[in-house]
Amino acid sequence: MLNTSNDNIVQTTTKFPYRFEDLERIAKHTLAENVFSYIYSGASAENTLQKNNSTFHKYNMIPRLLRDVSKIDMSINLFGKQLPTPLILAPVGVLKMVNEMGDLAVVKAAETFNLPFIQSTVSSFSIEEVSQASSNPKWFQLYWSKNLDVTFNMVNRAEQAGYEAIVLTIDTVTLGWRESDLHHGFSPLANGYGQGIWESDTAFLSSLRDGSQNAMIEGIIDNINFPSLQWQHIVELKKRTHLPIILKGILHPDDALLALQYGVDGIIVSNHGGRQLDGIIPSINALPAIVKAIDGKIPVLFDSGIRRGNDALKAIALGADAVLIGRPFVYSLAIGGEEGVRQFLSNFIQDFQTNMILTGVCSIKEAKEIHIVRE
Numbered sequence: 290m291l292n293t294s295n296d297n298i299v300q301t302t303t304k305f306p307y308r309f310e311d312l313e314r315i316a317k318h319t320l321a322e323n324v325f326s327y328i329y330s331g332a333s334a335e336n337t338l339q340k341n342n343s344t345f346h347k348y349n350m351i352p353r354l355l356r357d358v359s360k361i362d363m364s365i366n367l368f369g370k371q372l373p374t375p376l377i378l379a380p381v382g383v384l385k386m387v388n389e390m391g392d393l394a395v396v397k398a399a400e401t402f403n404l405p406f407i408q409s410t411v412s413s414f415s416i417e418e419v420s421q422a423s424s425n426p427k428w429f430q431l432y433w434s435k436n437l438d439v440t441f442n443m444v445n446r447a448e449q450a451g452y453e454a455i456v457l458t459i460d461t462v463t464l465g466w467r468e469s470d471l472h473h474g475f476s477p478l479a480n481g482y483g484q485g486i487w488e489s490d491t492a493f494l495s496s497l498r499d500g501s502q503n504a505m506i507e508g509i510i511d512n513i514n515f516p517s518l519q520w521q522h523i524v525e526l527k528k529r530t531h532l533p534i535i536l537k538g539i540l541h542p543d544d545a546l547l548a549l550q551y552g553v554d555g556i557i558v559s560n561h562g563g564r565q566l567d568g569i570i571p572s573i574n575a576l577p578a579i580v581k582a583i584d585g586k587i588p589v590l591f592d593s594g595i596r597r598g599n600d601a602l603k604a605i606a607l608g609a610d611a612v613l614i615g616r617p618f619v620y621s622l623a624i625g626g627e628e629g630v631r632q633f634l635s636n637f638i639q640d641f642q643t644n645m646i647l648t649g650v651c652s653i654k655e656a657k658e659i660h661i662v663r664e
């Protein structure tokens with residue numbers, strides 16, 4: 290007789306988990322409670338966090354059949370560069386709290402598939418360390434610092450190290466109201482895992498009254514809390530770098546139009562994985578109107594809620610040019626380090642390709658034409 294108990298399934302499985310739900314569950318057992326909770330949780334009542342995921346199920350693709358899908362080309366061209374797939378690793382800070390090798394493990398796993406890696410401003414390693422670890426494309430995620438020397442120092446270092454884009458995160462001018470972190474008394478920076486870039490930044494270090502760990506942490510928190518960030522700062526940034534500028538965190542079509550007006554090179558439709566502001570539109574619901582407003586003038590990227598290949602294909606069918614993967618790779622890092630992330634990415638790419646074949650599309654251009662209806 291078939292034994293359908295969960296225990297039986299877990300015991301007979303020794304492979305790296307395929308299901309996102311298993312990655313999350315095993316990471317929960319692997320990590321300290323406050324660390325898992327920091328990664329998992331969202332802002333306020335976590336409604337937006339939940340809806341980011343559940344809303345994907347409301348979009349349904351209509352597959353086409355009897356087309357020759359024997360050759361699948363997943364490649365895209367982004368900012369003048371050919372990439373093997375439309376998949377990118379989202380910027381995630383303080384990765385060392387998940388695994389000792391943090392960003393270095395992730396960037397090396399991503400190198401296997403030549404996926405772009407976006408290094409966070411609050412990375413556990415320096416720009417130079419990450420740049421030397423692998424040869425895949427790297428982008429730098431910028432949290433604007435109120436100290437302009439610090440801001441432009443980071444941008445220059447990224448440019449010097451051969452990074453290919455600046456991703457300016459605009460939805461985190463102050464940290465969201467994260468009740469579970471408040472409950473645990475948990476600050477992601479307090480353990481010293483988010484200062485890899487800053488501790489080697491001479492402009493930042495010389496701005497500190499003393500060089501202690503506490504002064505450093507306070508300095509970072511103070512510098513990245515910047516509620517007066519505004520469109521005019523984009524003009525300043527454009528003067529300081531030749532790299533493409535991508536704004537991360539756009540949800541309103543009018544902000545997308547302003548981004549065009551200010552001459553940015555790309556946008557990321559994102560609600561920061563529901564971690565910043567609750568009670569707002571699930572990221573996937575914001576995508577169609579923004580794609581329409583941008584009308585192909587600059588690339589529109591997407592994140593928040595991508596869990597498997599099927600989700601990524603839906604986002605592309607709704608008009609995204611590429612998607613960022615967040616929490617799933619963080620859980621994979623927690624479970625299996627560099628090899629865990631490699632396994633996860635390998636599975637994700639195969640899953641995505643299978644979904645392309647079965648919807649009857651051979652290229653990303655065709656994937657954008659997939660008919661998709663909302664329940």
Ligand SMILES: Cc1cc2nc3c(=O)[nH]c(=O)nc-3n(C[C@H](O)[C@H](O)[C@H](O)COP(=O)(O)O)c2cc1C
Nearest residue numbers: 328379380381382409458561562593594595615616
């Ligand atoms: C633990 C964690 C840390 C993050 N750190 C950053 C960061 O430093 N900079 C940034 O722009 N976004 C950061 N994000 C947001 C991600 O880039 C991305 O927008 C989000 O994870 C997407 O949601 P999803 O993981 O649910 O798909 C972080 C997300 C998580 C889960």
Ligand SMILES: O=C(O)C(=O)c1ccccc1
Nearest residue numbers: 382383411461477483564
């Ligand atoms: O946790 C986050 O989502 C994030 O963006 C962040 C902000 C400051 C420090 C570390 C991570």
